[in-house]
Amino acid sequence: MRITTWNVNSVRQRLDHLLAFLKEAEPDVLCLQEIKTQDEGFPRAEIEAAGYNVAVHGQKGFNGVAILSRSPLEDVRRGLPGDPSDEQSRYLEGVVPFRSGVVRVATIYLPNGNPVGTEKYPYKLAWMNRLIAHAGGLLQLEEPLVLAGDYNVIPEPRDCHDPAVWANDALFLPQTRAKFRELLNLGLTEAVRATTDAEKLYTFWDYQAGAWPKNNGIRIDHLLLSSQATDRLGGTLIHKHVRAWEKPSDHVPVSVELKD
DNA sequence: ATGTCGCATTCCATGCGA
Numbered sequence: 001m002r003i004t005t006w007n008v009n010s011v012r013q014r015l016d017h018l019l020a021f022l023k024e025a026e027p028d029v030l031c032l033q034e035i036k037t038q039d040e041g042f043p044r045a046e047i048e049a050a051g052y053n054v055a056v057h058g059q060k061g062f063n064g065v066a067i068l069s070r071s072p073l074e075d076v077r078r079g080l081p082g083d084p085s086d087e088q089s090r091y092l093e094g095v096v097p098f099r100s101g102v103v104r105v106a107t108i109y110l111p112n113g114n115p116v117g118t119e120k121y122p123y124k125l126a127w128m129n130r131l132i133a134h135a136g137g138l139l140q141l142e143e144p145l146v147l148a149g150d151y152n153v154i155p156e157p158r159d160c161h162d163p164a165v166w167a168n169d170a171l172f173l174p175q176t177r178a179k180f181r182e183l184l185n186l187g188l189t190e191a192v193r194a195t196t197d198a199e200k201l202y203t204f205w206d207y208q209a210g211a212w213p214k215n216n217g218i219r220i221d222h223l224l225l226s227s228q229a230t231d232r233l234g235g236t237l238i239h240k241h242v243r244a245w246e247k248p249s250d251h252v253p254v255s256v257e258l259k260d
Numbered sequence: 261a262t263g264t265c266g267c268a269t270t271c272c273a274t275g276c277g278a
Binding site: 009013036037061112114165206207208210211247 | 276
């Protein structure tokens with residue numbers, strides 16, 4: 001089965017691209033981030049007409065996540081546990097059938113954290129701590145698990161065009177990358193790096209300063225797999241051509257294939 | 261490292277968050 005993550009930067013602005021991508025790539029599950037709408041504004045009918053079930057955790061204006069699935073979603077949980085006062089919609093999980101059992105899939109929009117020096121960076125680190133705690137609990141289920149999303153983390157220097165530019169950025173600070181490693185060290189496998197050592201693999205290109213034509217990108221959209229999912233890992237794909245579509249998102253979809 | 265985009269409101273311009 002194919003599981004894909006995509007930060008669409010407004011699902012309503014990107015509906016044509018979304019429907020074209022579903023038809024082209026035929027993902028079994030598509031995790032969306034930055035839908036930038038409340039649940040009522042989500043284009044549910046159009047997506048259901050394309051053959052997908054929908055689970056949404058929306059928010060007015062910013063953030064917002066969703067999971068689209070060919071099979072009905074079960075055990076849907078909205079929001080990341082650990083802070084009842086957190087009102088930002090950045091996490092949603094559910095399970096879908098896989099082989100004789102299920103695969104659990106989460107869509108994640110991890111806080112950006114910039115500007116560093118404001119309350120935004122501690123919020124990012126606290127959110128990562130909550131994700132680590134929650135992922136640890138999910139791993140105890142010992143089932144195939146895919147944590148997919150926009151992590152707003154550049155894991156290593158080779159994951160950006162020019163590391164010097166990002167040295168003091170919340171996406172690349174040593175503390176950010178250490179937290180990301182802490183998550184991986186629970187026993188998760190980052191699917192793209194498990195399947196390729198290629199250089200200049202990016203998933204995001206800024207709208208500004210000609211970043212796309214200069215291939216001045218960063219790799220921040222990741223799929224993290226439990227051991228039970230990693231055992232079925234068949235391959236990964238960064239759908240780079242989508243960035244060249246007219247009026248694109250600044251992120252492109254990233255897919256993992258799990259062998260049936 | 262700033263050549264852009266999308267959202268909301270104060271609503272035909274500006275501030276905010278990427």
